[in-house]
């Protein structure tokens with residue numbers, strides 16, 4: 001049995017009043033970790049907590065169609081936190097109250113997004129530049145709701161300004177229930193390596209709140225190693241879960257002392273179908289358009305013959321989807337499957353206007 005396999009059951013993790021079924025979370029990836037994907041992954045097992053894509057507080061308060069789509073959920077999509085952002089305290093507070101009044105169970109404040117348009121409004125990672133102001137905003141949100149409030153941050157703005165330990169400590173003092181640390185600076189965007197020692201620095205800076213480590217976890221071994229090396233209480237997995245939606249199930253198997261199993265070809269095709277069906281529950285026939293961006297990913301992952309992948313990329317109707325899936329099942333094995341690595345469009349970061 002590989003040394004990474006764990007057999008000792010840990011006590012469940014608590015975040016505020018929530019007791020989470022596992023310590024391995026889905027990190028939000030705007031445009032990917034939508035409701036259908038979250039539900040499909042939860043059905044595979046092992047997922048502890050998911051968070052919605054970031055939602056701008058003002059748009060939430062105006063209940064725009066897009067923001068309502070982003071916070072759409074179903075009873076099986078639990079535990080779930082809603083991630084909000086704003087550069088304005090009052091907006092964050094009102095959005096948090098709105099979420100509480102509408103029955104949501106957890107609020108996550110984004111202080112990690114590197115996109116210029118979000119930082120330009122004072123939100124996302126920009127908040128890490130002024131930790132006093134950021135902590136005041138968080139304090140106001142915590143005071144306004146009874147729900148657990150968490151914060152997702154980066155290590156800091158750039159390598160000369162590593163503010164995460166100080167900010168996390170201040171967040172803890174004002175009553176934040178947990179912090180997630182993406183172990184890159186804003187300057188790094190999504191490039192370069194995640195510096196896990198930055199997560200350790202945050203773990204050492206806080207007194208008792210759980211620190212959720214995040215960045216570059218792609219395998220079961222990575223997840224356990226992040227916990228060992230940083231002492232973090234939980235791990236959030238983003239791109240690794242798109243590349244391998246079974247990663248949470250595999251971690252759970254390893255924690256129970258079993259060797260993690262790879263999904264069979266049938267299970268993988270069933271996942272593709274389930275993902276699409278759950279999407280149609282929310283978006284109807286428009287799912288055909290939404291699903292196109294997954295074609296290349298599923299194509300590589302499942303070894304879908306190129307002509308079928310091309311048809312998925314131009315998917316037009318639900319009936320056509322059914323025909324393509326029949327073909328995929330029939331012709332599986334004609335193309336070698338590969339782990340797709342560069343198929344996800346990364347959000348803009350420091351390369352664009354500040």
Ligand SMILES: Cc1cc2nc3c(=O)[nH]c(=O)nc-3n(C[C@H](O)[C@H](O)[C@H](O)COP(=O)(O)O)c2cc1C
Nearest residue numbers: 027028029030053054152182215216217237238239
């Ligand atoms: C396409 C994409 C969209 C993202 N959207 C969000 C988001 O809405 N909110 C957030 O806090 N982080 C977002 N992130 C950051 C991820 O949650 C995560 O912190 C980062 O990708 C590092 O973790 P990973 O290596 O496990 O992917 C996004 C990342 C990517 C690549």
